[in-house]
Amino acid sequence: MKAIITILAVAALASVPLWLRDPYLLNALITTGIFVIGAMSLNLLLGFTGQLSLGHIAFFGIGAYVSALTSLGFDVGLPGDVRLVHAPWPPIAGFVLAIIVAGLCGYFVGLLSFRVRGAYFVIVTISFAEVVRLVALNWVELTQGPLALTNIPSIALPLPGVGELTLRTKLQNYYLVLVVALIAYLLIARLVHSHFGRSMRGLMENETLAVSVGIDVTRTLTIAAVISAAIAGAAGSLYAHYIRIIDPEVFAFINTVTMVIMVITGGKGSLAGPVVGGLIFGLLPVALRPVMAPEAQWIAYGGVLIAILFVLPRGIVPSLAQRFRRRRTGRTAPSPVALAETAAKEPA
Amino acid sequence: MLEIREMVCGYGGVTALRGISLEVKAGQLVALIGANGAGKSTTLRAISGLVPPRSGQMRFEGIDITGARPPRVLASGIAHCPEGRRVFPHMSVEENLDMGAYLRRGSGEIAADRDRIYAEFPRLAERRRQAAGTLSGGEQQMLAIGRALMSRPRLIMFDEPSLGLAPNIVERTFAIIRGIRDAGTTVLLVEQNAFAALEMCDHAYLLENGRIVLSGAGSELIANEHVRKAYLGG
Numbered sequence: 001m002k003a004i005i006t007i008l009a010v011a012a013l014a015s016v017p018l019w020l021r022d023p024y025l026l027n028a029l030i031t032t033g034i035f036v037i038g039a040m041s042l043n044l045l046l047g048f049t050g051q052l053s054l055g056h057i058a059f060f061g062i063g064a065y066v067s068a069l070t071s072l073g074f075d076v077g078l079p080g081d082v083r084l085v086h087a088p089w090p091p092i093a094g095f096v097l098a099i100i101v102a103g104l105c106g107y108f109v110g111l112l113s114f115r116v117r118g119a120y121f122v123i124v125t126i127s128f129a130e131v132v133r134l135v136a137l138n139w140v141e142l143t144q145g146p147l148a149l150t151n152i153p154s155i156a157l158p159l160p161g162v163g164e165l166t167l168r169t170k171l172q173n174y175y176l177v178l179v180v181a182l183i184a185y186l187l188i189a190r191l192v193h194s195h196f197g198r199s200m201r202g203l204m205e206n207e208t209l210a211v212s213v214g215i216d217v218t219r220t221l222t223i224a225a226v227i228s229a230a231i232a233g234a235a236g237s238l239y240a241h242y243i244r245i246i247d248p249e250v251f252a253f254i255n256t257v258t259m260v261i262m263v264i265t266g267g268k269g270s271l272a273g274p275v276v277g278g279l280i281f282g283l284l285p286v287a288l289r290p291v292m293a294p295e296a297q298w299i300a301y302g303g304v305l306i307a308i309l310f311v312l313p314r315g316i317v318p319s320l321a322q323r324f325r326r327r328r329t330g331r332t333a334p335s336p337v338a339l340a341e342t343a344a345k346e347p348a
Numbered sequence: 349m350l351e352i353r354e355m356v357c358g359y360g361g362v363t364a365l366r367g368i369s370l371e372v373k374a375g376q377l378v379a380l381i382g383a384n385g386a387g388k389s390t391t392l393r394a395i396s397g398l399v400p401p402r403s404g405q406m407r408f409e410g411i412d413i414t415g416a417r418p419p420r421v422l423a424s425g426i427a428h429c430p431e432g433r434r435v436f437p438h439m440s441v442e443e444n445l446d447m448g449a450y451l452r453r454g455s456g457e458i459a460a461d462r463d464r465i466y467a468e469f470p471r472l473a474e475r476r477r478q479a480a481g482t483l484s485g486g487e488q489q490m491l492a493i494g495r496a497l498m499s500r501p502r503l504i505m506f507d508e509p510s511l512g513l514a515p516n517i518v519e520r521t522f523a524i525i526r527g528i529r530d531a532g533t534t535v536l537l538v539e540q541n542a543f544a545a546l547e548m549c550d551h552a553y554l555l556e557n558g559r560i561v562l563s564g565a566g567s568e569l570i571a572n573e574h575v576r577k578a579y580l581g582g
Binding site for chain 1: 396398417418419422423427428429430432433434435436437438439443446447448450451495499
C-alpha cells in the first residue's frame with residue numbers, strides 16, 4: 001500500500017514538466033524541491049533522534065559555498081604571507097566536496113554539543129549558523145561578502161564516451177533535483193529501518209533503557225548529525241549551481257525556520273512528512289502571490305500553519321495515516337498497536 | 349564474580365556513594381536494601397558504567413571494569429534492568445526483545461534465544477507484534493526481564509522490579525527472579541520491599557547514606573534489631 005503511494009507520487013512528480021510549461025512555476029518547484037531535501041535531512045535528526053537543529057541552514061549554506069568556491073576557484077591570502085590558490089574544478093567535484101565538508105561540520109557540531117544535548121544542541125546549532133554567516137559576510141576576499149559569488153557554473157554530468165551534459169535548463173535541473181531527492185529519501189528510509197535506525201528510535205523512546213542495552217548515545221547522535229548535515233550540504237550545492245549566485249543571506253535564520261515548519265507540519269518522524277510539508281509551504285507563497293498583497297501573504301501563511309497543526313496536531317502524514325487505518329480496520333483504538341505492526345512487517 | 353572495593357561516586361557536587369565495598373558470588377542472589385536516596389540505584393548505575401566512579405575499583409570475573417563504558421560492561425556479561433519505564437513503548441514486543449541483543453551478532457542464535465523466552469513467557473509470544481506500550485504492567489515487566497536475558501548475561505541487575513506492580517504480579521516477578529538464579533545466572537537485586545528481598549536472597553547488604561552498614565545472609569538481616577525497626581516496620 002505504502003509502496004504504491006510512493007511509486008504513484010514519484011510518477012506524478014516525474015510527469016510534471018510534461019504538462020507544466022510555465023517556467024516560473026517550474027522554478028518554484030525546483031527551489032521547493034531543494035528545500036524539501038533540506039527538510040528531509042532535518043527530519044532525520046528531529047524526527048528520528050528528537051534533536052532540534054535550529055541552525056540547519058548552516059550545513060545547507062556551507063554546501064552551497066563549498067560547491068560554488070570549488071567550481072569558481074579562489075585566491076586568498078592567509079596569515080604569514082601564504083596565498084591559497086585554487087583553480088576551478090568541475091561543479092560535480094564541488095557537489096561531492098559540499099557533501100563531505102558539510103558532513104564534517106555536522107561531526108564538529110555533534111562533538112561540541114551531544115555530550116549535553118537537548119537545549120544545548122539547539123543553542124550550539126544556532127550559534128554555529130550565525131558564526132558561519134558572519135564569516136561568509138566578512139571574509140570578502142574568499143566569499144565576496146555581500147557582493148555575492150556570481151557566475152557559478154551549472155552542474156555538468158560526465159557521460160562516459162559522450163563527453164559532458166551541462167544541466168542549464170529548468171527541465172534538466174528539475175529532474176536533477178528529483179533524482180537527488182529520491183536518493184536522499186531512499187537513503188534515509190534505509191537508514192531508519194537498519195540496526196542503526198533502531199538505535200536512534202530506542203534512544204528517542206527511552207534513553208535510559210537504550211543505554212542499558214548497550215547503545216552508545218553520543219556516537220549514535222553524532223553519526224545521525226553527520227549524515228543529516230551531509231544531505232543538507234548536497235541540497236545547498238544543488239541550490240548554488242541552480243540559482244548560480246549566492247550571498248550570505250542563504251544563512252538567514254528564516255530559512256531554518258522554513259525547514260522546521262516543513263518537517264513539523266508534514267509530520268516529524270515520518271519519511272514522507274517533510275516532502276508533503278515541504279511541497280505545501282514551498283508552493284504556498286507562489287499560490288498566494290496572485291491573489292494577495294505581500295503583507296497579507298505572510299498572514300495567510302501563518303494562518304495555514306496554525307490551521308494544519310490545529311486539525312492535524314501530529315503532522316499531516318502521521319495524522320492522515322492514522323485516520324485512514326482506523327477507517328479501514330473499523331477500530332476506534334488509536335494507533336500504537338497498528339504502528340508497531342506496520343513497523344514489524346517492514347524489513348529491518 | 350563481582351568485587352567492588354572502596355567505590356566513591358557522585359553527581360556534580362553531591363557524593364552518593366562514600367566508599368562501598370561488596371562482593372557478589374557466582375550463582376548467588378544478592379540483595380541491596382536501604383531507604384530512598386541511600387545509593388542503591390547509584391551502585392547499579394556505577395557498575396553498569398552510567399556513572400563513572402571517582403575512586404575505587406570494580407572487577408568482574410577477575411577483569412577490571414572500573415570506569416568502563418556501558419557497552420563494554422554489557423558485553424562483559426552484566427545486564428542492567430533500570431528502574432522506571434521498562435520498555436520501548438512504540439516498538440513491538442519482538443523488537444523490544446531484539447533490542448536486548450543489540451550488541452550481539454548472529455541472527456540465528458538470537459532467534460533461538462527469543463524463542464526460548466517466548467516459551468518461558470507465552471503471553472509475550474501471543475503479543476509479539478503488539479506495541480510494548482499497550483501491554484499491562486506485569487507483561488511489560490516480563491518483557492523487560494526477557495529483554496535483559498537476551499544479552500545472555502552471567503550477572504543480571506534488577507533495579508526496583510516490584511515498583512508500580514500489583515501484589516500478585518510482584519510475587520510472580522520475584523518467582524521469576526528466583527528462577528533465573530536457580531538456572532545459574534547470578535542476580536544483584538535492588539529492592540524497596542526489604543522483607544521480600546531478604547527472604548529470597550542468599551546474601552544481603554544494607555546501604556545507609558552511601559555506606560554499607562550491614563551485610564550478611566538474608567535471615568541474619570531479618571533477625572537484626574536495627575533492620576527490623578528501620579526497614580521491616582517493627
